[in-house]
Amino acid sequence: EADIYQTPRYLVIGTGKKITLECSQTMGHDKMYWYQQDPGMELHLIHYSYGVNSTEKGDLSSESTVSRIRTEHFPLTLESARPSHTSQYLCASSEDSRNTGELFFGEGSRLTVL
Amino acid sequence: GDSVTQMEGPVTLSEEAFLTINCTYTATGYPSLFWYVQYPGEGLQLLLKATKADDKGSNKGFEATYRKETTSFHLEKGSVQVSDSAVYFCALSDEWNQGGKLIFGQGTELSVKP
Secondary structure, three states, X not given: OOOEEEEOOEEEEXXXXXXXXXXXXXXOXXXXXXXXXXXXXXXXXXXXXXXXXXXXXXXXXXXXXXXXOEOOEOOEEEOOOOHHHOEEEEEEEEOOOOOOOOOEEXXXXXXXXX | OOEEEEOOOOEEEEOOOOEEEOEEEEOOOOOEEEEEEEOOOOOEEXXXXXXXXXXXXXXXXXXXXXXXXXXXXXXXXXXXXXXXXXXXXXXXXXXXXXXOOXXXXXXXXXXXXX
């Protein structure tokens, strides 16, 4: 069973607020990812990290930012939330020493911006 | 670039019916192929995988065969249950993609009625 946790699970906030979505894993994985899942279910990679102090933007442009100060922690921040940021955000990690692409996902954070 | 195409949903079946969800891919290298499942309100979890041509992945009664000649990885199950209702994602990880990033299809929602 995967040990990757996301908080909060659900968040409803007003426009302009700053929010941080937390993601932690206890598996010692170097690689971590953030996906945005739109209402049509499609998944878009918005950020990833190969290890401490390494962060890269994904395939979908996002106004969010991430940090990776500790191996187990990969938070995502929105400085000023807007209704267009309403979505589900999924965090994932991978050991992937053999580059086989298997990811472990958290349960997701569903964000609603009013 | 690499891509994955799945059959559109939703797919609605009666319990004990046969399931096929089509998946085809485009890749420049030698990808590994995956099926992930997302149950309502949860994150994604790996269902099965195949890492080379002609491999068959199987789990929980589901199976899929990596067909290089038709660039396909169709998901099948002989007798579905109500508990199989979920969204199914086909994905690939290219051998040459050192980031280990997964490329997902758009997802296929399955609804199984009693």
